[in-house]
Amino acid sequence: MKELELKYGCNPNQKPSRIYMADGGELPIQVLNGRPGYINFLDAFNGWQLVSELKKATGLPAATSFKHVSPAGAAVGLPLTETLAKIYWVDDLGELSPLASAYARARGADRMSSFGDFISLSDVCDVDTARLIKREVSDGVIAPGYEPEALDILKAKKNGNYNVIQIDPEYVPEKLEHKDVFGITFEQGRNELKIDDEFFANVVTENKELTEQAKIDLAISMITLKYTQSNSVCFVKDGQAIGIGAGQQSRIHCTRLAGQKADNWWLRQSPQVMDLPFVDSIRRADRDNAIDLYIGEDYMDVLSDGAWQAIFKEKPEVFTREAKREWLDKLEDVALGSDAFFPFGDNIERAHRSGVKYIAQPGGSVRDDNVIDTCNKYGMAMAFTGLRLFHH
Numbered sequence: 001m002k003e004l005e006l007k008y009g010c011n012p013n014q015k016p017s018r019i020y021m022a023d024g025g026e027l028p029i030q031v032l033n034g035r036p037g038y039i040n041f042l043d044a045f046n047g048w049q050l051v052s053e054l055k056k057a058t059g060l061p062a063a064t065s066f067k068h069v070s071p072a073g074a075a076v077g078l079p080l081t082e083t084l085a086k087i088y089w090v091d092d093l094g095e096l097s098p099l100a101s102a103y104a105r106a107r108g109a110d111r112m113s114s115f116g117d118f119i120s121l122s123d124v125c126d127v128d129t130a131r132l133i134k135r136e137v138s139d140g141v142i143a144p145g146y147e148p149e150a151l152d153i154l155k156a157k158k159n160g161n162y163n164v165i166q167i168d169p170e171y172v173p174e175k176l177e178h179k180d181v182f183g184i185t186f187e188q189g190r191n192e193l194k195i196d197d198e199f200f201a202n203v204v205t206e207n208k209e210l211t212e213q214a215k216i217d218l219a220i221s222m223i224t225l226k227y228t229q230s231n232s233v234c235f236v237k238d239g240q241a242i243g244i245g246a247g248q249q250s251r252i253h254c255t256r257l258a259g260q261k262a263d264n265w266w267l268r269q270s271p272q273v274m275d276l277p278f279v280d281s282i283r284r285a286d287r288d289n290a291i292d293l294y295i296g297e298d299y300m301d302v303l304s305d306g307a308w309q310a311i312f313k314e315k316p317e318v319f320t321r322e323a324k325r326e327w328l329d330k331l332e333d334v335a336l337g338s339d340a341f342f343p344f345g346d347n348i349e350r351a352h353r354s355g356v357k358y359i360a361q362p363g364g365s366v367r368d369d370n371v372i373d374t375c376n377k378y379g380m381a382m383a384f385t386g387l388r389l390f391h392h
Helices: 038-058 082-087 098-108 127-134 148-155 212-226 251-267 284-294 321-328 346-352 368-377
Strands: 003-006 017-020 029-033 062-067 070-076 117-121 138-143 163-167 176-181 184-189 232-237 240-246 334-338 356-361 381-384
Touching (some): 038 062, 038 070, 038 117, 070 212, 098 127, 098 240, 127 148, 212 334, 212 356, 232 251, 251 334, 334 346, 368 381
Parallel strands (some): 356 381
Antiparallel strands (some): 062 070, 070 240, 176 184
């Protein structure tokens, strides 16, 4: 297949639309089911690059959950704790395969943003992963292959219209890439920067210690940022992104957004949230939305009389600001990556409130001394990579 006609481009009025190889060669993909669209393919190809790099960097199966050309979550296939299995709503599925665990983590970190996602998998999709995907609201999946039973499960999703793409894992793109904007062609070399342990060798803070887990988490953060619309900041803990702030014009707004998502991920693990008495008939998406409101400033939307009865068997207590802060203070050893330098120490102050201990960023700000001093105040270890990771 040398080209594939699409229904339309980013929007229904943008026609005609297609994907094809500029050199006239064969596309490195097969559509096994459904009819993926323009944005689906943007998510699929960016996501495939991300999980491929995560697999190379860590040696573990990887998954990402993409929405609107940025990852909502990304993770490697480490076993789930009992608590994580419960907050990701997979505790009824038994022990999951490493690939399924990676997707459970990627999807579960920010379930609100992952609703209607496009999935990328580093490895052949197995039955465990297909069963997990089957029950979630998702637009499609790309992987290097599918077990026969897994493919049958996915083909039955969305009344037979679920998008399933297989990509040739041996495909290597050209060194130069092109993009047309306003009838003008842009050309640049591909960002083939390899991120490994050496990437974090220049530790500029008083605390020089980066644990092996911290190096893995920082690598996950930076690889995720390579495929996140800039400006972007990524919080990671124990092999998965827990908060991604994407596409903000201000660096501090990226950090606040990512930090709030990381806080929500941790608050969902608090006993007060895990013990919420949901009515038996509540749908998964409504449950996720209720939790998001309950732990936020708009908690009365789900606790007011006439509202809570449709969600809970009994009215929960308010999760007070003081109780939330007490629980958040238990979050620790979080890694944080930034795709460009932090211009001020306020980013570090915000990161500290979400348990950040390890940081990687390019450095190069005229206020680097202020940023380093703020890290030293909290005993953080920060590496300067010297390399920016903008993605547009």
